[in-house]
Amino acid sequence: MKMTGSHTNTIIELRNVWKTYTMGEVKVNALCGLDLKVRKGEFVSIMGPSGSGKSTAMNMIGALDIPSKGMILLEGQDIAKLTESDLAQIRGRKIGFIFQQFNLIPTLSALENIMLPMIFQNIPRYERMEIARKLLKMVDLGDRIYHKPTELSGGEQQRVAIARALSNDPEVVLADEPTGNLDSKTGETVIDFLKQLHKKEGKTIVMVTHDPNVARKADRTEYLLDGKIIKSLKNHTR
Amino acid sequence: MIADYFRIAFRSLAKRRLRTYLTMIGIFIGIAAVVSLIGLGQGLRIAITSQFGFLGTDILSVQAAGVNLGPPGSGAVNPLTSDLVDKIEKINGVDMAFARYIDTGTMEFNDEQVIGYFGSVPEGDRRKAFEEMSNLKAEQGRLLRDDDRKGVVLGNDFSKDDIFGRGVSSGDEITINDMEFKVVGIIERKGSFTIDQVVLMNEQTMFDFIETDVDEVDVIAVKVKDEKQIDDVQEKIEELLRKERDVDIGEEDFEVQSPQAILESLDSTLFAVQLFITIIALISLLVGGIGIMNTMYTAVLERTKEIGIMKAIGARNSTIFTLFFIESGFLGMVGGGIGIALGLIFAYGLAAIGRLALGSELIQANVSGGLIFGALMFSFVLGTVFGVLPAYRASKLNPVDSLREAK
Numbered sequence: 188m189k190m191t192g193s194h195t196n197t198i199i200e201l202r203n204v205w206k207t208y209t210m211g212e213v214k215v216n217a218l219c220g221l222d223l224k225v226r227k228g229e230f231v232s233i234m235g236p237s238g239s240g241k242s243t244a245m246n247m248i249g250a251l252d253i254p255s256k257g258m259i260l261l262e263g264q265d266i267a268k269l270t271e272s273d274l275a276q277i278r279g280r281k282i283g284f285i286f287q288q289f290n291l292i293p294t295l296s297a298l299e300n301i302m303l304p305m306i307f308q309n310i311p312r313y314e315r316m317e318i319a320r321k322l323l324k325m326v327d328l329g330d331r332i333y334h335k336p337t338e339l340s341g342g343e344q345q346r347v348a349i350a351r352a353l354s355n356d357p358e359v360v361l362a363d364e365p366t367g368n369l370d371s372k373t374g375e376t377v378i379d380f381l382k383q384l385h386k387k388e389g390k391t392i393v394m395v396t397h398d399p400n401v402a403r404k405a406d407r408t409e410y411l412l413d414g415k416i417i418k419s420l421k422n423h424t425r
Numbered sequence: 426m427i428a429d430y431f432r433i434a435f436r437s438l439a440k441r442r443l444r445t446y447l448t449m450i451g452i453f454i455g456i457a458a459v460v461s462l463i464g465l466g467q468g469l470r471i472a473i474t475s476q477f478g479f480l481g482t483d484i485l486s487v488q489a490a491g492v493n494l495g496p497p498g499s500g501a502v503n504p505l506t507s508d509l510v511d512k513i514e515k516i517n518g519v520d521m522a523f524a525r526y527i528d529t530g531t532m533e534f535n536d537e538q539v540i541g542y543f544g545s546v547p548e549g550d551r552r553k554a555f556e557e558m559s560n561l562k563a564e565q566g567r568l569l570r571d572d573d574r575k576g577v578v579l580g581n582d583f584s585k586d587d588i589f590g591r592g593v594s595s596g597d598e599i600t601i602n603d604m605e606f607k608v609v610g611i612i613e614r615k616g617s618f619t620i621d622q623v624v625l626m627n628e629q630t631m632f633d634f635i636e637t638d639v640d641e642v643d644v645i646a647v648k649v650k651d652e653k654q655i656d657d658v659q660e661k662i663e664e665l666l667r668k669e670r671d672v673d674i675g676e677e678d679f680e681v682q683s684p685q686a687i688l689e690s691l692d693s694t695l696f697a698v699q700l701f702i703t704i705i706a707l708i709s710l711l712v713g714g715i716g717i718m719n720t721m722y723t724a725v726l727e728r729t730k731e732i733g734i735m736k737a738i739g740a741r742n743s744t745i746f747t748l749f750f751i752e753s754g755f756l757g758m759v760g761g762g763i764g765i766a767l768g769l770i771f772a773y774g775l776a777a778i779g780r781l782a783l784g785s786e787l788i789q790a791n792v793s794g795g796l797i798f799g800a801l802m803f804s805f806v807l808g809t810v811f812g813v814l815p816a817y818r819a820s821k822l823n824p825v826d827s828l829r830e831a832k
Contacts, residue, residue, distance in 0.1 A: 251737060252825045272741045279739020290734045290828070294436040306429045307739040351738065 204257035235411030283352030287364035342373035434752035449760030451713020456764025464772035468789035566595025566610030721815035733827025749816035757808020
């Protein structure tokens with residue numbers, strides 16, 4: 188693996204990233220030369236109005252999409268140059284996704300949902316079971332193992348999703364509006380879980396949100412407008 | 426990992442049960458048609474083969490006409506006489522001829538008594554010819570030898586618990602007509618009661634202990650020297666028997682038949698029927714396959730978001746392809762499974778109705794394990810073939826667009 192990152196403790200680096208979508212005749216720039224650096228073990232929130240390119244940036248960091256121009260370095264590796272199969276590998280091993288809509292597979296139980304990313308990484312069944320049970324316990328859902336997503340509340344579903352994001356012990360956890368579909372109290376517990384992950388497990392967390400109260404929980408908040416970072420603020424976190 | 430993929434595919438199908446069953450209709454009609462048809466045809470072949478007891482392109486069977494239920498040759502009004510055997514053997518073109526005797530008596534084993542039917546085995550150099558044309562093989566122990574004066578070989582049904590409450594094994598003692606006999610072997614299963622329930626003993630044993638009449642022959646088996654001359658030899662035998670038994674042409678009280686010829690004519694009839702039904706079955710399978718394809722395309726559209734999620738958490742394109750591929754194969758296989766079950770019901774049901782209506786034991790169904798396995802594999806492959814395109818489409822979906830898909 189070639190190391191091109193300027194700081195060795197920089198885990199994610201976006202350099203002059205552009206993303207252009209073609210809608211019929213019109214070209215729309217979702218990202219216009221975005222620069223962003225996230226250090227290992229940092230908790231960063233990205234804020235911005237809708238249409239500012241938050242989600243696009245998130246997809247780029249998560250190796251779900253590749254930029255039209257620019258470089259995305261994940262641990263020094265430019266993911267813009269990887270094949271689909273390698274990108275899937277990176278998503279499966281290094282990234283844990285948490286979505287606004289939870290995005291659990293409706294036909295599978297809580298336990299099976301958590302095991303799914305491990306199936307894709309060919310982890311043996313007994314090992315998968317053990318990890319999944321441990322994670323469910325960690326998110327206080329040890330008694331909901333065999334429940335289907337539809338049998339769980341929103342907060343519970345999001346906790347299952349957090350457990351799923353952690354199943355392959357990723358370097359980076361990406362949370363896209365994780366509290367967006369939850370009431371404020373449930374949202375708070377979800378954020379508390381993320382904070383714990385950051386503090387106790389030392390995970391790097393990047394969170395997209397439009398809620399300033401939620402954004403403030405991170406070490407640092409980046410403000411995005413029209414596909415560019417316009418402001419960066421350090422938060423005084425407890 | 427494949428086991429996990431099967432589990433995931435199964436969940437998806439189980440959730441949409443009605444659609445899953447509707448999709449499989451085409452498959453199971455096709456498979457049911459094929460299974461029942463082949464099963465009935467196969468059963469008929471076995472029944473005919475065992476009706477004569479032996480088979481070969483160079484074999485003729487001579488029987489007295491009469492009631493033809495039960496073991497071959499038994500129950501004839503005017504039986505054949507043993508002097509005919511030598512006379513037939515002298516006919517030009519005949520290699521050898523031998524008599525077969527059929528008799529009944531009591532059998533006792535494990536304190537249970539039943540009526541058994543006994544068949545003779547010719548001795549000396551004719552024994553080998555008989556064993557060959559009857560395709561006899563021992564499953565346990567061995568076949569008979571000339572020195573087995575009080576030894577018997579039993580049909581395969583005797584090795585099961587049904588007849589005496591306990592299966593007989595080679596080496597056991599069994600009581601026949603109040604005399605002790607030793608079971609020296611059990612024959613391989615043939616699927617027809619005339620062989621599976623027979624008690625074979627040497628010719629001399631039958632004369633000595635069962636008091637079978639030496640003069641009343643039940644069947645005469647004739648082996649011709651050259652199979653090309655079989656029709657010629659058949660005519661000559663018929664001529665001889667008409668003279669001996671003093672009957673005119675058209676009023677014969679005996680039958681000279683070539684089991685192989687009957688089988689061949691059956692085969693050609695069956696072939697025409699089979700061809701017809703196979704074409705219908707193929708059309709049904711094609712429609713069924715397209716149904717699977719349609720269902721899978723719908724599934725891809727419906728589960729676009731799910732595909733996006735799976736990709737986001739590390740599924741490769743090939744993983745998604747495999748998942749959908751297995752799901753469609755599974756659709757085919759379950760459809761095939763139901764088809765096989767229906768086919769079995771059809772085949773055995775029709776055979777039972779046929780036996781009742783026509784009163785003939787000839788109508789049997791026989792569905793082999795190979796046929797079941799083959800049908801199952803075929804339907805799985807059919808499912809996968811028609812699932813390739815939908816699975817490919819699913820695998821190529823862009824994860825970002827798929828995730829954005831509204832629920």
